[in-house]
Amino acid sequence: MNVNHSNNTITETACKVTDEICLPDSNLPRVVIIGGGFAGLAMVEKLKHKEVQVVLFDKNNFHQFQPLFYQVATSALEPDSIVFPFRKQINGYKNVLFRLAEVEEIQPSSNSLITSKGNVNYDYLILATGTNTNFFGMDSVESHSLGMKDIRDSLNIRHMMLQNLEQAAITCDEKERDALTNFVIVGGGPAGVEMAGALAEFCKYILPKDYPEYPSSIMNIYLIEAVDELLSTMSEKASSKTLKYLKDLNVKVLLNEAVSNYDGNEVTTKSGKTILAKNLIWTAGVKGQFPNGIDEEHIVRGNRIKTDANLKVEGYENIFAIGDIAALISKDTPKGHPQVAQTAIQQGKYLGDSILNIINNKAIKPFEYKDKGSLATVGKRKAVADLGKFKFSGYFAWLLWSIVHLMSISGFRNKLMVGFNWVVSYFSYEKSNRLIIRNFKPTSSQTKESGQYES
Incomplete structure (x- = not known):
């Protein structure tokens, strides 16, 4: 409902209650997006000021900004510099609404959703719910280690x-003392490599002070990767x-090794190696996450949802998937x-353009991915870049990585904060204040609940 401040009356026509979730009354097609990660926000930007009503759901x-989680974890950045409020993001977008709720179930037969705060109907549904950490069924590892798929994970690691x-x-x-100062990172992808490099620099420059x-030699960092x-x-x-x-940087890299068990004190690999460590950070795999209601026959490896060339979920006419959970198999x-x-x-x-074309009965083209290259950093002035035929490393790769990531962060203030921190760190190797705000006790629920609705 809306309150008319001029005469303090409540007008019933401005909005309506739809099974407990209040949304403004509109004759426009309703596009519901679940997940405010990179995919969801990119679609919001395409649909702003268009002839559709956009409703964005997220549990946060x-x-x-997931690429910099490792810097929060190692005290290089504060968490508020890489998170940005949705309501500030969509301020001025008159056709875009945000609702803080967790979507629990999709009901395709009635074009409706069941959320933690009530139900809502949709004309077009977009799943952009992202992934969470995949421990591949190793319950003991999951109970005693931490993933890095959520800002809370980063703070827990710190x-x-x-x-x-x-x-x-x-x-x-x-x-x-050895167990307390040994760190094991599992997974040799960008997240694991960047985390290992950041910890090594922490060990080299911060620990002695x-x-x-x-x-500083007391702090050992191990990076375990299952392939060669x-x-x-x-x-x-x-x-x-x-x-x-x-x-x-004195990181002990173990290739062709896979973790088989971790009890919170000792890491065991499949080859029989053991490492004494009370710190294990898991970056070795992810799996898709999304609400109940999608038929299992449309779910493929990695718990991803199979789509057609137009990113429409197979078996449904008005449900689409984008981002990490979408599996366009071809x-x-x-x-x-x-x-x-x-x-x-x-x-x-x-998909933002495609939805508008569908609504206006225009033809849509299949999705074509354009690989713009890959970047990864291992520390200050140390990075690698694959940009098509150009493959280089060192200072210029690190400078490019820094510029790309700085420009990708939401909000001018956040860009300024991150840029300032990086400049200070570049000249002094100093990081932000290393404060223990709350006592951390690892539990399996903390890893299971992180990372939802971020793609």
């Missing part, structure tokens, strides 16, 4: 790291250069498109 009230370093300064038990009571190379989706040159960078993409930000953004933009 903010967008998260608090875990700082608490363990503080405890290491207290204990006189050498074995216990904050913890002079013991040498790092950054397997990038070129061989990028992989080998990354390996060199990490070794130069001859050219037998495993679907890569689960990266540029895919999500391109699919969001494409």
Whole structure:
């Protein structure tokens, strides 16, 4: 309902209650987008000021810039510099609404959704719910380790790291101190590589200043990868250069190794190796997440939803999937498109145009992904870049990585905060204040609940 401030009366025509969720009354087609990640927001930008009513649902009230989670985890950035409120994002978009709720079930037969706050109807439904951490059924690993798919995960990693370093300064038990100061990162993709590099720089430049009571050599960083190379989706040159960078930073890289168990104190690999560590960060895999209601026959490997060439979910006429959960299986993409930000953004933009064409009875073209290249950083002045035929590394790759990521962050204030922090860190190696705001105790529920509705 709306309150008329001029005469303090409530007008019934301005909005209506639709099974508990209030939405403005409109004759325009209603496009419901579940998930405010890269894909969902890219579509919102395409549909703003158009002849549709857009309703964005998310369990959080903010967008998260996932590529920089590792910097929050290692105290390089504060969390508020890489999150941005949805309502601030859509301010001025008269046809776009945001509702804070978790969508629990899709009911395709009635074109409706059941959410944690009530029900809502849709004309077109867009699933952009992203992924969460995949522990591949290893319950013990999931219970004692942390993923990195949510800003809360990043803060949990930060608090875990700082608490363990503080405890290491207290204990006189050498074995216990080793476990507290050993860090294991599982997964040699961009997230794992960047996390390992950031921890190595923390060890080299921050640890001696904050913890002079013991040498920085006490902190060991292990990166475990199941295949025989790092950054397997990038070129061989990028992989080998990354390996060199990490070794130069004293990261212990274990290739062709897979974790089989972790009890919170000791990591065990399939080959029988054991590593004493109370810090395990899991970046080795993701799986799609979405509300109930999609037939299992349309769900493929990685818990992704199979779509046609127009990103329409197979078996449904008005339900679409974009971003990390969408699996467009074709001859050219037998495993679907890569689960990266540029895919999500391109699919969001494409589907925004397509929905408008569908509404106006115009033909739509199949989605075509344009690979703009890949970037990964291993630390200050150390990065790798694959841009088509151009493959390079070092300072210029790191500078390009920095510019691309800085320009991609939502909000001028956030860009300014991140840029300022990076400049300070570049000249001083200093990071933000390393504060333990709350006591962190790992539980399996914290890993299971993170990362929802972000693609």
